[in-house]
Amino acid sequence: MKLAPLAAAAALAALLPVPALAQLTPTAAALRDAALKDDLAWEITEGLTTEVGQRLAATEAEARARDWAVARLKALGFANVHVETFKMPVWVRGEEKAEIGAPFPQSLTLAALGNSGATGPKGITAEVVFFPTFADLLAAPAEQVKGKIVFISHRMAPTQDGSAYGPSGMARRSGPRIGADKGALAVIIRSIGTDHHRVPHTGGTNWGTTKPIPAAALSVPDAEQLERILARGKPVTMHLLLTPKFLGEGESGNVVAEVPGTDPDAGVVVIGGHLDSWDLGTGAIDDASGVAITTAAAKRILDAGRPRRTIRVIWFGAEEPGGLGGEAYAKAHKDEKFALAAESDFGADRIWRFETKLPDGAKAIAGRLDALLAPLGITRGGDKAGDGTDVGPLFALGASAVDLNQSGLRYFDLHHTADDTLDKIDPEQLRQNVAAWTAMLATVADAPEALGMAAPKP
16 A cells, blocks of 8 residues: 555654654655645635634634634544533623813723723713833822722833733733722723734733723823823823623633544644634634644645644634633543644744754754754744643643744734734735644654653642
8 A cells, every 4th residue: 555645754754763864854845845835724814704704702703613613624624523612701892982081182092801891881980090010000009099090001012022922911911900909990001012003902801809890902092192191290081981791601612623643642733723813803813824824734734644643723712811712622631642732823924933842852853843944934942832822731731842933023013903804914924834834743743752741740
């Protein structure tokens, strides 16, 4: 029987000493180069954003997206296509308005943050108290905050690796809770974004056990306008109207598909992105492109023949509200052996660097990836891989990691805004992503080395 290219490579690998594994590279390189002409990732991204649109977690739109995904993955020939559902709270957006009453009456543009509380149908009017940074709010006495509308500002600089998001995002993730704990009526923030468009950035907020209060993000130009008004030294009052609703418990789910492997003892390679999106745009860069890139790469491996390891493609649900899909998946599959996990959730711009986290006996895989990815303009990073909200719980179960780092220089111009639409995606950069993921999968799925780290003890 004639073996398909990947299967033949896997069979050869079992007979070769580790130094001879360079002989596998031509097969992976051919798959990589063919992927530079890929159209499937664009077709998936275009189809999902056009035929479904926005996909807020646990809503009817996300349910339609799951149905769309199942039909598409089955049509592509993947095996074991199914949905694994889970329950979660449902939050939906309402009316959103902000107006300065004094000293200079004018309207401002803003968007409610995920899980924001409501002002009531008549809104609230209060004095604005300004904190230049999240740290300033943390240090403020409660009497400075109580009964007021808190405004937190900051500056977020664009970086290739997206490293500014963590510290800047504290104002959004924790600022509303801190304000509420100190007695604020509401919290508004400068959008966590690097653009200067009059388009606000939404995003999730962590309330813990605190009762949610109204919380919203001003567009960057409106936040700067508010700062200039405050700098005049006169008391500033604002009328704020936010009417989001909590609709009780709803259903989300993870859509799963597989490229079956030949060796069930070698562990599963999990890849994917998240199916849900915020509701302002159509979720093209966040994260229709991510599920499209990983699915297109897996399809190329599927068509090339059975790999050694099963590749499991997951379109995770409910990432935006806090990685609920990834947590649910890891909990349901905690007894499985996961060889490696990776996800694409940073837009669709070019991959510029890869990083790994591999067991000592599998370090040579990084060298093979270096040779395969260098022609795509991708440099080798360190051993610090392990990014990804959805696959993070799988690392805790012992999965090895490969990160394919996309450029973040413009990602936070669009992130969580109404501008997250299909026209922002460059098809050529999308193809480079598919080529990189294809090369990576061709390498790790057939690697003869053992993959998977030692899982932490419970």
